[in-house]
Amino acid sequence: MIRYIVKRILLLIPVILAVSFVVYFLMDLAPGDVVSMLAPQDATPEQIEQLKEELNLNGTLIERYGRYILDLLHGDLGDSYMQKRPVMELFAERFPATFKLALASQVVALLIALPLGITAARRRGTLIDGASMITAMIGVSMPSFWLALLLIILFSSKLGILPSGGDNGFASLIMPAIALGTSQAGSLTRITRSGMLDVLSSDYLRTARAKGVPEKTVIRKHALKNALIPIITIFGSNLGNALGGAVAIETVFSWPGVGRLTTTAVNQRDTILATGCIIMFTLFLNVTLLIVDIAYAFVDPRIKAQYSK
């Protein structure tokens, strides 16, 4: 198990290097550059040279990337060109908002998916089952930013009961969480249903029923616990997706998160900030997936046994 974790953590190094390489070079290819954005209209060539010097932008692309990687290996993500502050500081400021939103959206997803999936599995083949599955499919197919706009129309414009943007307390979290959570509830519902179906047809459930355990206890204590295992996997990758995929939702709700920070950095050609943010995103995504894998092993002894081989 320890060996497996160490291996996974070591595998993160090439991932991070590759991400930094790809994003840094893409940003460099992008038309327009930060120097011409920052320099005054009538800047002399000397002034531009000086600005480049200040921003540490002189030298060829390879030289600049080399310097960036050297800093990165020391754990330094550099300073944003536009905001003149360390990338790490900017990211740390904005990350809690995104993390809060991602977690809240997962709570919404679970609240929708668990009842829907369990009911569908118990009433397998009935109209209720079909309706639940269609609902789940619609959830997956709905663009989350569209749902976000519809929620704003209903709850902010028409009813005026929820704020349409910003991060001010619980009320402002409701709509973004629903918008982001609904699209994820779809896949979660399907996994819950198929996990429950597997468990419901198992021998130990028949035994439990045969010895007279009430149906409620059978579902809660015996079935759900085992059906949870596949749910945890998809929950982990969903949480990771929510962290990275919240960009549009953050834009719609003016949510002060890292998704918006990243897109703004890309638009302003702030290579250092954009690369740094995407590196951090990738790191969080992969660490989340690793934690899920480990949690998986703890929930299911059968999997733990596989790792120790």
Add this chain to the structure above:
Amino acid sequence: MTKKNTTINVENKEQYKKRSMWAEVWRNYKKNPSAMIGLVIVVALVLIAVFARIYFDFDTDIVQQDVQNKFAHPNGEHWFGTDHYGRDVFTRVLYGASYSLIVGIISVSISCLLGSTLGVVAAYYGGIVENIIMRICDVFVGIPSILLGVAIMSAFGQSIAVLMWAIGLVYVPMFARIARAAVLPVRDQEYIEAARVIGVKDGAIMVKHILPNALSPIIVQTTMGVANAILTASNLSFLGLGIPVPAPEWGAMLSESRNYIRDHGYLTIFPGLAIMITVLAFNLMGDGLRDALDPKLKK
């Protein structure tokens, strides 16, 4: 009596033989009502896209402004109303179908071709080739796809071709993984070795003897992939990084509608509905195909 029975049996057998694998798949597919709904919607969308392209003129019907007539709420003449330039939203939504379908289908074709090739090559050669290909895929799976898309779009500029490549490349690793996993069990089978011994070239072995084993999962993934690609494309356009305005791409229309959301909410409803129906149709089809191709999986 006995004679009669045998003849009937033989006839049945012949009928059974005539049915190819695809006829069998279609027979299974037809039985699934939601899959058929998906198929009907997709066919309808393709027809709409083709006829909208032929019937409407881009310059006069789609982008020409009629400012006096702006913000007409849905009525008999303008079924979905008109937007901030007085353009008919219904016409624009119909015309927009072609963008989503083209981007969805072509970008998934890119990822399917590249990804399946990489996956089959990795599985067939094994060893260091497999290691290199799969590790590179691991790296790219680790990057959040929307952010990668944002970076690619801003590097190469907004155009429909860049959008297709951006989305296509983002999903290559997924196809590579699926294709590899599907053909891995076949790699060491005797018939492959036999083919090699009699001198069949590697390329021919991969195409004729290995790839067919991966067809079912690849077909399912391709159909679902179109749904995903359409969502991603509209997401990027919504962020202002997809197909540039004034083209009536649904995500871009939603992005424009945000400015008038307070008083003209109808502008938000129809493009989003169009995205949802399209994505839903491809998802239903993919689901139906999975059941039809592999009835064992059906639950």
